[in-house]
Amino acid sequence: MFSKISILTGYDKKGQAEAVEYLEINAGEIYSIVGFTGSGKTQLISDIEQMAQGDSVTGRRILIDGKAPEYTVRYNPESKLVAQLSQNMNFALEMPVRDFLIMHAESRGLEVSENLIEEIMKTANSLAGERIEDTDILTRLSGGQSRALMIADVAIISNSPIILVDEIENAGIDRRKAMDVLTRKGKIVLIVTHDPQLALIGSKRIVMSNGGIADIVALSDEEVIAERMINSITEMLFVAQNKIRSGQSIQLSELTFPEAL
Ligand SMILES: Nc1ncnc2c1ncn2[C@@H]1O[C@H](COP(=O)(O)OP(=O)(O)O)[C@@H](O)[C@H]1O
Numbered sequence: 001m002f003s004k005i006s007i008l009t010g011y012d013k014k015g016q017a018e019a020v021e022y023l024e025i026n027a028g029e030i031y032s033i034v035g036f037t038g039s040g041k042t043q044l045i046s047d048i049e050q051m052a053q054g055d056s057v058t059g060r061r062i063l064i065d066g067k068a069p070e071y072t073v074r075y076n077p078e079s080k081l082v083a084q085l086s087q088n089m090n091f092a093l094e095m096p097v098r099d100f101l102i103m104h105a106e107s108r109g110l111e112v113s114e115n116l117i118e119e120i121m122k123t124a125n126s127l128a129g130e131r132i133e134d135t136d137i138l139t140r141l142s143g144g145q146s147r148a149l150m151i152a153d154v155a156i157i158s159n160s161p162i163i164l165v166d167e168i169e170n171a172g173i174d175r176r177k178a179m180d181v182l183t184r185k186g187k188i189v190l191i192v193t194h195d196p197q198l199a200l201i202g203s204k205r206i207v208m209s210n211g212g213i214a215d216i217v218a219l220s221d222e223e224v225i226a227e228r229m230i231n232s233i234t235e236m237l238f239v240a241q242n243k244i245r246s247g248q249s250i251q252l253s254e255l256t257f258p259e260a261l
């Protein structure tokens with residue numbers, strides 16, 4: 001579809017030029033966006049989502065394959081170049097999950113089959129704790145269930161080439177698995193996160209400060225090992241959490257130590 005997006009940077013909150021002048025992200029690359037609260041992470045996501053052309057507070061410009069996107073791409077909601085997931089998203093529709101999925105798939109020109117619906121439900125249920133039935137009414141899903149369904153929907157129906165994820169830390173879903181679902185096949189994925197487990201999925205980290213891109217940090221060899229250790233620890237926490245949730249006792253033999261330790 002396209003091979004890269006470029007960010008021509010603008011100005012930070014003080015009106016100073018951003019420290020990084022130019023950033024190119026290729027199809028298939030995963031970047032995380034890090035920085036303290038108020039440092040401009042959501043603004044960067046929003047500039048990309050809107051395909052800003054110097055018309056946002058930052059003055060950034062976003063290019064696709066070196067060119068400003070056409071008006072139709074920028075303003076046509078059907079072009080769906082970008083899919084965004086954020087913490088506070090919930091479904092506002094009073095309809096069963098199944099009807100929504102059929103409606104959405106048809107609107108995207110997909111052939112709706114029993115297999116397609118099944119695949120989405122299976123994916124959503126692999127992320128959510130409490131099982132989602134296709135007869136459940138959307139507005140009655142929990143926050144975690146809504147997010148799980150949205151992620152499955154974005155991954156399987158929308159299939160947008162650019163995926164932006166803004167702080168899904170406390171979303172009540174298996175975040176690591178969610179990233180696996182979203183980062184399949186040649187997509188550009190940008191993840192805003194404070195969570196080392198998610199931040200280290202990216203090959204590079206965009207460091208935000210004072211509203212500007214302050215630095216780009218590449219994942220180091222040591223961090224590749226650190227990532228494995230952090231994943232094992234998270235896995236251990238997950239096992240313990242599930243034991244407690246389901247009313248059982250934790251057994252020491254079930255807690256395995258990080259492989260790299
Ligand atoms: N370069 C900038 N120039 C002016 N305002 C900015 C800039 N970057 C961010 N802001 C504004 O600063 C506020 C905090 O930014 P935000 O992106 O929400 O931070 P974060 O998501 O890191 O907590 C927002 O109102 C945002 O629009």
Ligand SMILES: [Mg+2]
Pocket residue numbers: 041042043
């Ligand atoms: Mg934010």
